[in-house]
Amino acid sequence: MKLPPYADLLGIAVEAGDGGPPVLMMPYSTDVMGRPGFLHGGALGGLLEVAAIAALRHALAIEDAGDSRIKPINVTIDFMRGGREKETRALGIVTRLGNRVANVEAHAWQDDRDRPIASARMNYLIVRG
Amino acid sequence: MTQPAFDPRIFMSFGKRAHAGRLGIEYHAHGADWAELALPYNPALIGDETSGVLASGPILSMMDMATSLGVWLKLGEFRPHATLDLRIDYLRPATPGKTVYGRGECYRITRAISFVRGTAHDGDPADPLAHVAGTFMFTEVQP
Numbered sequence: 371m372k373l374p375p376y377a378d379l380l381g382i383a384v385e386a387g388d389g390g391p392p393v394l395m396m397p398y399s400t401d402v403m404g405r406p407g408f409l410h411g412g413a414l415g416g417l418l419e420v421a422a423i424a425a426l427r428h429a430l431a432i433e434d435a436g437d438s439r440i441k442p443i444n445v446t447i448d449f450m451r452g453g454r455e456k457e458t459r460a461l462g463i464v465t466r467l468g469n470r471v472a473n474v475e476a477h478a479w480q481d482d483r484d485r486p487i488a489s490a491r492m493n494y495l496i497v498r499g
Numbered sequence: 500m501t502q503p504a505f506d507p508r509i510f511m512s513f514g515k516r517a518h519a520g521r522l523g524i525e526y527h528a529h530g531a532d533w534a535e536l537a538l539p540y541n542p543a544l545i546g547d548e549t550s551g552v553l554a555s556g557p558i559l560s561m562m563d564m565a566t567s568l569g570v571w572l573k574l575g576e577f578r579p580h581a582t583l584d585l586r587i588d589y590l591r592p593a594t595p596g597k598t599v600y601g602r603g604e605c606y607r608i609t610r611a612i613s614f615v616r617g618t619a620h621d622g623d624p625a626d627p628l629a630h631v632a633g634t635f636m637f638t639e640v641q642p
Contacts, residue, residue, distance in 0.1 A: 374547065374548060375542060375543050375544065375545045375548070376544050376545060376546050376553075376556055377554075379543050379544065400518075400521075401517075402521075404517060406517075410519075411581075412518060412559050413556070415559045415560070415585065416554065416556025416559060417556075419559070439547075442555050443588070444586065445589075446585070446586040446587075447559075447584060447586075449581060449583060449585075
């Protein structure tokens, strides 16, 4: 899956999936640092959005060859724990894929997938190709 | 003795070698409880290559910072805090090639929580491209 230039700026890499939506990995660097020693909330939010869009593209590719366009309507991010100086992973989940709107969640974690550091809910408008 | 006022210009200069600097976010203006930052257009921030529209993440980062500055301006000093939640409505795509401006305002501060809101535009404040609402939690317990 090809990611946009913004994902490259964050250093995001696609990890091998098992046929489901891809897990994305963002390494720690000063490029994503906020206050010293911690991830910037905006970079974390950016990772969650990229993971959500990747999950939606994955779902759309199964449904209609992937020639639809995706437009973000809104995003709500909850920050649960400070992100530390280590790799962060994120996975998006399409909770409902309608004809015009998709509801997507994304979760980010560092050491333990069961201890998320942030999660997000997004609504996307889908313009069918 | 009066407290020295919080200066967002100095604060933003600290972020030059961190995420804000990588995105190119700059100080633009401020008032008693608000700050405005600028995000110059940069092809490295594109989220949709077919249209050249900026990704939403950089705008989210800018609004997180602008609303944070709004809190410290209203407070009159820096106090460490963490973003609890942030919601953004993307009213329209940013126009490719244009600088995006983000104004964040703090409208209420309690002992533990501050409440913020803001808008982003690309030249005309009457034609916003995003609207945000959020809360921050102070990370040091107040006496």
